[in-house]
Amino acid sequence: MEDLNFKPKAIIFDLNGTMIDDMKYHTLAWHSIMNDDLGANLAYETVKKEMYGKNHEVLERVFGKNKFSVAEVEKLSFDKEKRYQEGYFPHLALIDGLDNFLERAKEDNIAMAIGSAAIPFNIDFVVDGLNIRNYLAAIVSADDVLTSKPDPETFLKAAEALGIKPDDCLVFEDAPKGVESALNAGMKCIVLTTTHKVDEFDEYSNILAFIADYHDEKLNSLF
Template identity: 75%
Template sequence: MRDLNFSPKAFLFDLNGTMIDDMEYHTLAWYGIMTEDLGADLDYASVKKEMYGKNHEVLERVFGKDKFSPEEIERLSVDKEKRYQAGYLPHLSLIAGLDNFLERSKAAKIPMAIGSAAIPFNIDFVVDGLNIRHYLEAIVSADDVQLSKPDPETFLNAAAALGVAPADCLVFEDAPKGVESALNAGMQCLVLTTTHTLKEFDGYPNILGYINDYNDTKLNLLF
C-alpha cells in the first residue's frame, strides 16, 4: 500500500462490486429493460458505462430527464431489481476472503459500515442472504441520501453513524465514482479490481492500493 503509516479506525464498504461481484447482473438487468422493453439502441458496453447512482439517475442519463413519469420510473426500477435478484441469486457469495476479513476486523474492534447507492431491497437481499448483518454497525443506502456518489454524502453519513472522523475511515470501492466520493469526503480508499480497469482510476490521490480480493496480503498492514 502507498501509505503504510495509515491506521484506519473504521472500514466503509461499497456493496456491489466491492463486497459481492455482481455488477454484471445489474448491467444485464438494465440492458434487457433498455433494449428489449424500451427499444433503446444500446450495446452492452454503453449500458455498463452508466452503472452508478440511483435507478432514476441511470434512466435520466440514458433517456433524458423528462422521458418517464415518477410512476414509470418506480415500475421500471422494481422490474430491474427483480430481474437482478433472480439472475444473481444462484451466484450470491462474498468476494473471496471477505468472510475472514470481516471476522478479523470485528475481532480487532474496527467498526464497519456499508455506504452504497443500492436501495434497501437489494442491500437486505445481500446482507441477510449472506448473514453478515452482525458485522455491520451502520448501513447507508440510496434512500438515506439526497445526492449520489461522487457526492461525499454517502460516506460522510456512514462515518457519522459510526462516530468516526472521515480522515480515520478507509473506504473499499470498485468504481471511479465511488473513489471520487471518498476523495470528496476526505477519505483514503482501497480499490477492488472487479469492475473497472486500473487505467480508469488514474488521477485519484486517495487510492492506497489495489486488490483483486480480500485474500491479498496487503490487508495485513491494516491491523
C-alpha cells in the same frame, strides 16, 4: 503509488462490486430493461458505463430528464431489481477472503458500515442472504441520501453513523465515481479490481492500494 501505512478506525464498504462481485448482473438487468422494454438498442458496454447512482439517475443519463413519470420510474426500477436478483441469486457470495477479513476487523474493534447507492431491497437481499448483518454497525443506502456518488454524502453519513471522523475511515470501492466520492469526503480508499481497470483511477490521489480480492496480503498492514 500504493501505500498502506494507515490504521483505520472504521471501514466503509461500497456493496456492489466491492463486497460481492455482481455488477455484471446489474448491467444485464438494465441492458434487458433498456433494450427489450424500452427499445434503446444499446450495447452492453454502453450500458455498463452508466452503472452508478440511483436508478432514476441512470434512466435520466440514458434517456434524458422527464422522459418517464414517477410511476414509470418506480415500475422500471422494480422490474430491473427483480431481474437482477433472479439472475444473481444462484451466484450470491462474498468476494473471496471477505468473510475472514470481516471477522478480523471485528476482532480488531474496527467499526464497519455499508455506504451504497443500492436500494434497501437489494442491500437486505445481500446482507441477510449472506448473514453478515452482525458485522455492520450502520448501513447507508440510496434512500438515505439526497445526492449520489461522487457527492460525499453517502460516506459522510456512514462515518457520522459510526461516530468516526472521516479522515479515520477507510473506504473499499470498485468504481471511479465511488473513489471520487471517498476523496470528496476526505477518506482514503482501497480499490477492488472487479469492475474497472487500474488505469481508470489515475486521477485519484486517495487510493492506498488495488486488490483483486480480500486474500491480498497487503491488507495485513491494516490491523
